[in-house]
Amino acid sequence: xxxxxxxxxxLYTQIGISQxxxxxxxxxxxxxxxxxxxxxNKSEYIKTHLLSQFESKKExxxxxxxxxxxxxxxxxxxxxxxxxxxxFFKYQLTGAISRVFDAxxxxxxxxxxxxxxAGFESAVKMDRSVEMNSIIWEKAKMHKEIIGYNCQxxxxxxxxxxxxxxxxxxxxxxxxxxxxxxCGPTPFAILEGVILELENDDSIVTATCINRTKKSxxxxxxxxxxxxxxxxxxxxxxxSKKNMxxxx
Amino acid sequence: xxxILLFLFLLTTYGAVSENNLSRENFIGNCEDRAxxxxxxxxxxxxxxxxxxxxxxxxxxxxxxxxxxxxxxMPIIG
Numbered sequence: 001x002x003x004x005x006x007x008x009x010x011l012y013t014q015i016g017i018s019q020x021x022x023x024x025x026x027x028x029x030x031x032x033x034x035x036x037x038x039x040x041n042k043s044e045y046i047k048t049h050l051l052s053q054f055e056s057k058k059e060x061x062x063x064x065x066x067x068x069x070x071x072x073x074x075x076x077x078x079x080x081x082x083x084x085x086x087x088f089f090k091y092q093l094t095g096a097i098s099r100v101f102d103a104x105x106x107x108x109x110x111x112x113x114x115x116x117x118a119g120f121e122s123a124v125k126m127d128r129s130v131e132m133n134s135i136i137w138e139k140a141k142m143h144k145e146i147i148g149y150n151c152q153x154x155x156x157x158x159x160x161x162x163x164x165x166x167x168x169x170x171x172x173x174x175x176x177x178x179x180x181x182x183c184g185p186t187p188f189a190i191l192e193g194v195i196l197e198l199e200n201d202d203s204i205v206t207a208t209c210i211n212r213t214k215k216s217x218x219x220x221x222x223x224x225x226x227x228x229x230x231x232x233x234x235x236x237x238x239x240s241k242k243n244m245x246x247x248x
Numbered sequence: 249x250x251x252i253l254l255f256l257f258l259l260t261t262y263g264a265v266s267e268n269n270l271s272r273e274n275f276i277g278n279c280e281d282r283a284x285x286x287x288x289x290x291x292x293x294x295x296x297x298x299x300x301x302x303x304x305x306x307x308x309x310x311x312x313x314x315x316x317x318x319x320x321x322m323p324i325i326g
Contacts, residue, residue, distance in 0.1 A: 034293070035293070038289070038292045038293035039289070039293070039296070040283075042289050043285070046280065046282075046285055046286055046289045049286060049307075050286065050289060050290065050293075050303070052267045053303060079326070087305075087306075087309050088306055088309070090304070091302040091305050091306045091309075092302065092306070094298060094299070094301075094302040095295075095298070095302040095303060097300040098295075098297065098298035098299045098302070099295065099299050102296045102298070119298070119326075120298050120301075120302075122299050122305065123297075123299075123301040123302045123305070123325065124297050124298045124303065124325055124326040125297035125324065125326055128324050165296050167294035167295070167296070201294075202294075235326070236297050236326065238326070239326060240287075240291075244284050244287060244288075244304075245284075246284075246288055247281060247284065247285060
């Protein structure tokens with residue numbers, strides 16, 4: 001009888017442990033100063049407008065908490081939705097998140113080697129799929145510590161410009177192999193380890209805390225039309241040309 | 249005499265309404281043009297389409313706040 005009870009207790013604790021077996025990494029993001037060389041030949045109106053919008057995006061992104069859930073087969077990056085105050089805030093939030101991740105959320109399936117970049121309700125309503133191996137990661141010599149974990153530096157370059165938003169690459173990643181997961185806040189987290197920091201010309205995303213979690217990765221439910229990234233580029237270029245002709 | 253006065257009244261009223269409509273159309277036109285300029289300025293600076301679309305929508309919404317009857321349909325980008 002005692003044995004049966006012991007087995008039952010053991011099973012119960014095992015279930016408890018397995019429920020907490022996924023990894024949760026919280027991140028904060030910052031926008032870097034905007035490179036304004038492209039504004040040189042633009043009108044005063046555009047310069048003033050874009051610079052003021054950019055300042056408000058910087059403030060918004062500082063307030064957002066991003067969460068990455070990792071399991072053995074994939075990972076999911078999302079953020080805690082702030083309560084929208086008005087349409088202006090909604091569009092600025094979309095702009096800020098898109099500037100860093102080019103997606104409302106990222107859902108990666110490592111077995112299929114495909115990641116989904118979700119579209120935005122208040123912007124381009126299209127989901128995009130990317131091949132996770134369409135990046136080349138080169139190991140660099142540098143190491144640094146992030147929230148107590150020793151991290152190795154890698155530089156990621158796109159195999160070709162149409163595999164993702166080319167403006168976000170090359171990208172620097174700081175990766176720890178101490179957590180026995182392979183994930184990160186990018187559609188291209190195929191390195192052995194967890195990416196605790198990502199940096200490109202526009203932004204820096206840094207891990208703030210790590211926990212075990214019962215949360216699981218949601219299944220992909222297509223809200224919008226799903227295109228591959230090269231198809232998306234072609235579609236948007238053609239759409240813009242047809243519906244929003246450039247004035248000069 | 250009354251007919252002439254009525255005719256003149258109608259003529260000036262029509263003129264005023266037409267002028268008002270014209271300026272309103274110009275206003276919306278300029279607004280939309282500016283929104284398109286901002287859309288491309290952002291893309292030229294390396295922004296994503298979603299960021300550019302968001303900026304376009306902000307300006308368009310601003311326009312339509314002033315003249316809601318003229319633009320009840322926000323163009324959906326994509």
